[in-house]
Amino acid sequence: DQQVKQNSPxxxxxxxxxxxxxxxxxxxxxxYFLWYKKYPAEGPTFLISISSIKDKNEDGRFTVFLNKxxxxxxxxxxxxxxxxxxxxxxxxGGQGAxxxxxxxxxxxxxxx
Amino acid sequence: NAGVTQTPKFxxxxxxxxxxxxxxxxxxxxxxxxxxxxxxxxxxxxxxSASEGTTDKGExxxxxxxxxxNKREFSLRLESAAPSQTSVYFCASLTGGKGNTIYFGEGSWxxxx
Numbered sequence: 001d002q003q004v005k006q007n008s009p010x011x012x013x014x015x016x017x018x019x020x021x022x023x024x025x026x027x028x029x030x031x032y033f034l035w036y037k038k039y040p041a042e043g044p045t046f047l048i049s050i051s052s053i054k055d056k057n058e059d060g061r062f063t064v065f066l067n068k069x070x071x072x073x074x075x076x077x078x079x080x081x082x083x084x085x086x087x088x089x090x091x092x093g094g095q096g097a098x099x100x101x102x103x104x105x106x107x108x109x110x111x112x
Numbered sequence: 113n114a115g116v117t118q119t120p121k122f123x124x125x126x127x128x129x130x131x132x133x134x135x136x137x138x139x140x141x142x143x144x145x146x147x148x149x150x151x152x153x154x155x156x157x158x159x160x161s162a163s164e165g166t167t168d169k170g171e172x173x174x175x176x177x178x179x180x181x182n183k184r185e186f187s188l189r190l191e192s193a194a195p196s197q198t199s200v201y202f203c204a205s206l207t208g209g210k211g212n213t214i215y216f217g218e219g220s221w222x223x224x225x
Contacts, residue, residue: 034213043116043202043216044155089154089223091214099170100214102147102155 003027004092006103014111020075021106024088026071030092034100035064035075038087047088048075080110115139118203118217125193125224133188133220135203143206144186145170145214146178148199155202161186193224 005024013019021035031052036044050057050064050073057064063076077084087107093100118135125131137144146158147170157170161180175197177189190197203217 004154006154012216033163035215043204043218046213046215091155099145099157101157101162104152104154 003030004090004101005088005102006088006106008106009104010107010109012109012111015082016079019075019080019084019108019110021075021077021088021090021108022086023027023075023103024071025071025073025092025101027101028071029090029094032093033064033066033073034091034093035062036089036091036102038089038105044089050068070085077108080108082112084108085110116203116215116217117222118201120220121218122221123223125190125222127194127224128153129193129224130189130191131222132190133201133203133222135187135217136185136186137203137205137215138184139144139205139207139215140183141207141215142183142207144180145204145206146176146186146188147202148172149219150199150200158188158201166205172190190222193222195224198222198224 030086034049035047037047055098066073087105090103090107091100116137142163145160147155154171159178161167164183180188201220204214208215
């Protein structure tokens with residue numbers, strides 16, 4: 001029973017275009033969502049987060065959108081750069097909660 | 113500023129052998145975690161420790177034990193390794209409070225043959 005799902009195992013995008021990574025969740029108790037980026041042979045690193053009181057959070061080239069009614073969030077990267085090639089994990093939890101639940105990850109490849 | 117440090121980075125074990133993965137954080141975080149990453153499965157929580165002296169099971173605790181030695185250190189032990197425990201293991205710690213953010217170590221690659 002996967003509470004957080006990333007249905008696209010991989011995504012390929014041309015450099016300079018927009019990358020959109022999607023994530024769905026089932027637990028309506030989740031009210032805090034994060035995106036992590038992972039390069040090979042390294043630990044995941046925090047990228048951006050959003051609280052359920054917002055529907056959008058922006059940080060430079062990265063924007064996370066939250067649609068609570070659809071239990072869906074997405075990460076937009078624009079413009080995409082070769083250094084963005086990595087595996088991206090979405091995660092969900094409650095404010096002050098001790099545990100985060102992670103999705104399966106999406107491998108993003110940016111082509112020159 | 114080391115953050116989360118875990119050792120060893122690589123280990124090969126024979127089935128039935130035991131070993132301990134060590135983890136330490138220098139960020140004064142209360143909560144610490146052990147995750148495993150397998151292809152197509154994402155990051156799955158093995159055990160976590162909300163504070164010094166407490167530990168709780170996560171999603172996949174079978175075959176593992178943990179010990180929260182002090183606020184800084186959280187170890188993961190495999191008592192009798194099995195091939196199904198071949199994985200990449202990540203230790204992590206949590207900032208806590210508003211805006212929880214988990215910080216991960218660099219990972220430990222474990223192969224059980």
